[in-house]
Amino acid sequence: MADFDLHKFLINDQPYTFLFEVVVRVLIAYIVVFTFLKISGRRGVQQLSLFEVVVILTLGSASGDVTFYDDVPVLPVILVFVILLLLYRLTTWAMTKSSWFSTLIEGEVVTLIAEGKYVSENLDRLNISEDEFLMELRLKGAEHLGQIRLGLVEVDGQLSLYFYPDEEVRAGLSVLPEAHRQCFTQIPETGLYACNRCGTTQEIPRYEERKCHECGRNTWSLALNKKRV
Known part of the structure; x- marks a missing residue:
């Protein structure tokens, strides 16, 4: 040595x-x-x-x-x-x-959420994981997509949200992590559900398996309609 x-x-x-x-x-x-x-x-x-x-x-x-x-x-x-x-x-x-x-050079502003649901054709354009994006929504004070009138991804990657007033909040997809919201392919109880992919809401009867008419996915979560706190 x-x-x-x-x-x-x-x-x-x-x-x-x-x-x-x-x-x-x-x-x-x-x-x-x-x-x-x-x-x-x-x-x-x-x-x-x-x-x-x-x-x-x-x-x-x-x-x-x-x-x-x-x-x-x-x-x-x-x-x-x-x-x-x-x-x-x-x-x-x-x-x-x-x-x-x-x-x-700088890119363009991408509309990701419009009228309480994702803009499906823009989802795949963003190089961001679902968990990371949902975290950004939670940090901005959103609990579900139905609270959001418009969501923009700015050219610098920052997220800008414009919320509905309380009286106009609609039912929407929860932005909580999957550990805090149940996901279903077969609906356990009749109710209003939101597509986990695009946020489209549909009334679905009990025990039915249904594909979303917007994006074709078949995984659903119970839609929330809570107002912002």
């Missing part, structure tokens, strides 16, 4: 004076990334578009390399920053001139 080399373990073949250079490199990288965020005019990560996230990751990769490796010069990283900034400005300008290009 080779002897343990503490110097190599801590700093490899660099002199300890390189630690001061690391401090300077980190400071430069920090200023470059901060300056980009400042110039871009954004206040937080949630406000970043997909394009801006790509720019930040690219800049972060370049600044990370210059931080740790002594053979990576600083000037190319500054050039990367300048090019990315120009690319960002060019892209944002093109987005103001073309709605098609803006949609291509």
Whole structure:
């Protein structure tokens, strides 16, 4: 077994004076990334578009390399920053001139819930698990879809909900996890049930097995009609 080399373990073949250079490199990288965020005019990560996230990751990769490796010069990283900034400005300008290009870069708002049920054709467009989406609805204060007049997935992935007033709340699919709501393929008691896939409500008689006329699925939960608390 080779002897343990503490110097190599801590700093490899660099002199300890390189630690001061690391401090300077980190400071430069920090200023470059901060300056980009400042110039871009954004206040937080949630406000970043997909394009801006790509720019930040690219800049972060370049600044990370210059931080740790002594053979990576600083000037190319500054050039990367300048090019990315120009690319960002060019892209944002093109987005103001073309709605098609803006949609291509940032995406579009997706209507996911309308009039108390899911918009079926938009369900498969979203890269999100059912459990994660139901969690988002619960965190927004919804107990069932019948409370929601309109649900939009914004271009940044955030969920915007517009609720019915209490007097207009209708029966809808529960957004509770399956551990807190029963699901049936054969209906145990006659009543109003909601399709677990799209939220469509139907009056179904006892012991019947029925497919949803909207999406063709056959799993149901008892529809809720509670008002918001």
